[in-house]
Each structure stands twice: as C-alpha cells, then as structure tokens.
Amino acid sequence: MKFQKRHIALLVYILFLLLPIYWLFNMSIKTNTEILGSMTLFPDNPTLANYATILTDPAWYSGYINSMIYVAINVVISLTVALPAAYAFSRYNFTGDKHLFFWLLTNRMAPPAVFLLPFFQLYSSVGLFDTHIAVALAHCLFNVPLAVWILEGFMSGIPKEIDETAYIDGYSFPRFFTTIFIPLIRSGIGVTAFFCFMFSWVELLLARTLTSVNAKPIVATMTRTVSASGMDWGVLAAAGVLTIVPGALVIWFVRNYIAKGFAMGRV
C-alpha cells in the first residue's frame, strides 16, 4: 500500500476517535489519588483494583448480566418475527403492503421519550415491570422495524428463480425457508442480529424507566452511581470500558459485512 497524503487525514480522524476511549481506559487503571492528583498520559502504577471492584460486587456485575439477558431476548424475538415478514415484503405484493412498511418505519422514528410514560403504565399494569422481557419487548419497538428493513434489503438481492426452482422440486414453504433460504442469507441475518444487538445495547432511556432492581441494566447502574456516592472516577471509567468490550467483540465478527449492513443491505 502506497502511503499518500489522504492517509494522514484518515489517521488523524482515527486518532480523534480513539483518544477519548484511550483516556477512559487510562483512567480505569489508575487509582483515584492519581486521577485527581496529577495529569499523566500513562498511569504510574497501573492497577486492576477498579475492575476487581466491579467484578466482585453483585450490584455492579448483575447489571452486565441483566443487560446481556434482555439484549439476547430482544435479538431472538426481533429475528424470529422479522424473517418471515421480510420475506413477504421482498417477494409478494399484498393489500396494504406499502402502508404497512411505512407504518413500521415510523416506529423506528418515534422518539423514545414519547413512549416513556405509556410504556411504564402498560408494563406495570400487566405485571411485567422490572423484568427482562419488558425491556426486550419495549426495544422491539425500534428493532423489529429495523430488522425487517435490513433483511428485506438482503433478501431482495437473492434471485427469485431460486424460490421457484425449489417449489418445482417439491419443497414445502417451511422446508425451503429453513433449509435453503436462511443459509443463503446468513450474512444478512448476522448483520441484522448485530444491529439489533447494537441498538438494544446502547439504549438507556427505556431500559432505565422499565426497571428498578431485578432487571436493572448496567447503563442505569452507572448513571445512578454517579449521582449517589460522589465521584468514584476510577470505577466509573472501568465500568465504561467494560460496556465497550462486548460491542468491540461483536464488531469483529461482522467486520466484512458491516458497511453493507449500514446501507440496509441496499448497495
């Protein structure tokens, strides 16, 4: 690869992206005395004490477990319902299909703040308040439309002749769908799962409102600790670093499809 001027711009930009993350990591392996006492680019005495605090205190680590649980439930629900729907949208014309698609998209565009209070009352009234399933269902509001949208893009790229050949060969719809079609679009499914994971993982407002103790997500644990017990910067930074790790791992798996996925499979 020839080194050109344009690579300098790219390097500067990536440096700009990484510097704040590095600073968070840097703080997470310092003691509070060092954080508040002096400005050091590298920690003098690197310590893992902040991480130890989080990984041994149930109030902290249960937040991670709760987040993982509701994100996983959400990804499973979103994919299960979105797969057949996306197939219908990509292959058939049916009464009201365009209006339905538009209506689904409007939910991706609804500000969560609008739904805050009604959601709280709805889930309280059916006894789902403070459960993982409540948060997972609430996140379906924006993740299901997104999943349908992305999957539809990927499915439209598969030639229809494949479906027709399979039906002529005597495949029933469920058998065709599970044994032929799903393997064909597995990269699309992977990318969709990634996006559902992403938007459920980063969301705070709904997750915080719908939980109190048993299903409290890590993001809520962090904001509440900030206001309650003064500023334990080291632990806060360590908790932040730990929320980045799952995302970084997941990106690695979809790195080759990620650009196409962001274009909703439409390129």
Add this chain to the structure above:
Amino acid sequence: MNKITNNKAWFLVLPVFFIVAISAIIPLMTVVNYSVQDIFGPDNRFFVGTEWFKQVLDDSRLHEALLRQIGYTFSVLLIEIPLGICIALTLPRKGWGVSACMVLLALPLLIPWNVVGTIWQIFGRADIGLGGYVLNMLGVDYNYTQSSVDAWLTVLVMDVWHWTSLVVLLCYAGLRSIPDAYYQAAKIDGASRWAVFRFIQLPKMQSVLVIGVLLRFMDSFMIYTEPFVLTGGGPGNATTFLSQYLTRMAVGQFDLGPAAAFSLIYFLIILLVCWVFYTVVMNAGQREEH
C-alpha cells in the same frame, strides 16, 4: 424485481404486526388520551379538548428548545455529512487495512449512549480530562459546565465523534459498489480527481446518502441521553433539547396533559420528515430499476 400478488403473504407479516402494534398503538392511544384530558386521579378527570395543545404551542420555553434543536440538528448534518464523505474517500479499498478501519470506525457506534456522555464528561474536564486540560494549557478558557458556548460545542463535538462513522460506513458501502471499469474509463478519458468524484462517486453514493442524512436527522432530533449525562441540559438551558424538555415535563413535573400534547406534535414533525424521506427513497429506487 416484479413481485407476485398474493394476499396470503399477510400471514407472514402478522407476527411483526402484532408485536409492533402492542408496543406502538396502545401507548400511542394512551398519549392521545392524556392529551385531551386533565387528570387529577384515576377517577377524577376532565375532557379539555385542545387546551393542552394551545398551551404547548404558546410555551416560549418550548419555542426556545425547538429552535435550539433545529440549530443543533442542522449543525450536526452540516459537519457530519461532508466530513463523512471525505473520510470514506480516504479509506483503503483492499488489504488488511479495510477490516482494521471498519472495526475502529464502528467502535463509537457500539458504546452505550450514556457511556459516550461519560467519556466526554471526563475528557472535557479541565482537572482530570485530557481534552479540557490541553485546551486550558493552550490558553483557551474552556469550561463546559460554566460557559454555554463551550457546553454547546462539546455536545456538538461529541455527536461528531459518536456518529460521523455511520456516515463514513454508509458512503464506503456506496463507493465499494462502483465497478473498477468506471475508474478505468475515467482514466482513459483523462478525467480530473474532481470529475471522478462529481460524476462517478457522488451519484453512486446518492441513495446511501439519503439514508445517512435521514438517519442522522431523526436520531439527532431525538437526542436525549448524551447531553443528559454530559451537561444535564445546562448551563441554564443551553443544551436542553426537545426530548429533554419533554422528559422533564412528563417525569419531572408530571404535567401529563401538556407532555402528551407536546409528544404528539413532536412525533408529527418527525413523521412528516419521515414521509418525505420514504417517498424520496422509494422514487430513487424505482428510477434505478428502470
């Protein structure tokens, strides 16, 4: 692709329909219900018609929040879209660098939004944050908790940091779909760098740019968490955007009626833009097919 007309396809869509209906229609009805009533208790409520809507539309603090929101959203678009295009053009097309760049660029998008706020809250502080410390050392009097200009700029830089990658990845996907033959033809014709960009790359990026612009419009129009963590809407009301104002009204002061009326207006604004977006994208898609 010509599709078959088959109304049985509705059966495949039903699960999605039900799950979204439960989480969208019931809450929306609740909001509509609140917006026309004055509620004192479970059995003590009055129908007030459009009173809340009038009150909300006359609320001067709301007008300020709306103006602030529009200014913010336009600043975000004006910075992120051109910057995103530029960065996408600098990305390598093959080799190990592609994967590495993808992972690094996508990283900010996967960070929970309140952690994004926390990162910049720390980074911008003059006593413990690298950014604030360096700025003050250079003689810039920077303090985002005191000065509203600094707070505004910090929120803006944070958004650029957080979301420009989305635009970059979208544009990159568009650029990747250009066959090498186009570039070779341009080379034979002796096209300038600008001509290649203007007549080959930009048209190919058009459809993804529409998606990018509207995703950024919607998401920056409903931004809540990051400024909430970073500045809490302050100093004063300098960084109080619509979602923050709404949440304060609904959960903080429990003004359900006005909050619901405001929610509906807020939703309608986004819906309108969304409809324009949908029409534009669908028309662009049809033009490509023909």
